[in-house]
Amino acid sequence: AAQRRVSGDAAGASFLEQILLLDVRPQTGQFHAKEAVFHLSRALAIFSEKVEELKAAYNKLQEKWTNINEELEKKMDELHKLAHFADAVSKNISQGILAMQLDGTIHAINEAAQKILKVSAEETVGKKMDAIFPPDAFGFSIKEALAFGLAPKMVYKTYLEKLLEISPLFLYEGSKSQQGLILLIKDLSEIKQLQLALDRNERMHKLGQM
Numbered sequence: 226a227a228q229r230r231v232s233g234d235a236a237g238a239s240f241l242e243q244i245l246l247l248d249v250r251p252q253t254g255q256f257h258a259k260e261a262v263f264h265l266s267r268a269l270a271i272f273s274e275k276v277e278e279l280k281a282a283y284n285k286l287q288e289k290w291t292n293i294n295e296e297l298e299k300k301m302d303e304l305h306k307l308a309h310f311a312d313a314v315s316k317n318i319s320q321g322i323l324a325m326q327l328d329g330t331i332h333a334i335n336e337a338a339q340k341i342l343k344v345s346a347e348e349t350v351g352k353k354m355d356a357i358f359p360p361d362a363f364g365f366s367i368k369e370a371l372a373f374g375l376a377p378k379m380v381y382k383t384y385l386e387k388l389l390e391i392s393p394l395f396l397y398e399g400s401k402s403q404q405g406l407i408l409l410i411k412d413l414s415e416i417k418q419l420q421l422a423l424d425r426n427e428r429m430h431k432l433g434q435m
Contacts, residue, residue, distance in 0.1 A: 321410030327371055329354045332405060341412045343385060363391050363408060371406060381413075388413040 321338030325331050331349045339345055342358075349357050354367050364382035369375075376393035383389070390411040397404050 321408075321412070323408040323410060324405060325354055325367075325371075325407075326402060326405040329368065329371055331357070338408075338410055341387065341389065341410055363389075365393075367406070376406070386414075388417050 318335065319337055321341045322333070322335040323331070323338045323342070324333040331352055331354060334342075334344070334346055334349050339349075344357065358367075360366060360368070362382075362384055364380035365377055370393065374395060376395070378392070380391040380393075381388065382391060390413050392409040394407045394409060395405075396407060
């Protein structure tokens with residue numbers, strides 16, 4: 226009778242509306258279709274709300290990720306520019322720069338240092354300091370300085386018949402591979418020769434006055 230009532234009175238109704246009209250009590254127990262459909266509808270509504278929340282969270286995450294990528298690209302561009310600038314400075318500066326990692330591996334050497342020390346980047350970069358230079362080349366033990374983190378502030382050393390002013394500088398920022406020791410090297414040979422010539426001229430001047 227209930228099914229006939231649905232067919233007659235709700236022929237144009239939706240499927241859900243048809244179910245709501247049912248009032249069936251199976252022999253196995255009491256069961257109300259209207260109550261079941263109500264709970265089902267409630268569950269679907271909650272599910273829809275959660276889906277919308279997930280969509281909103283995803284959109285926010287995607288927007289945040291886009292902003293992070295843009296910021297990262299900006300920082301990388303700035304880093305590349307800074308690297309190019311540093312490379313240009315190191316190539317054109319008259320002071321020699323010799324950088325090594327904490328294990329003594331030579332990391333970089335600029336053109337001025339190559340000229341002063343009479344070596345090339347191909348011969349030095351990637352190799353150990355003690356495999357390229359003698360232990361007393363820079364006026365102090367590089368090996369001990371790297372081991373204990375101690376080095377003199379400034380050293381004057383004659384190497385390859387050149388008077389060198391050597392300033393060690395430790396770097397401990399960044400990752401382990403970026404930490405190490407930098408040697409700032411000045412060739413004072415020309416200055417020494419000028420000073421000797423000046424002293425000689427002064428002596429000659431004094432002798433002339435006698």
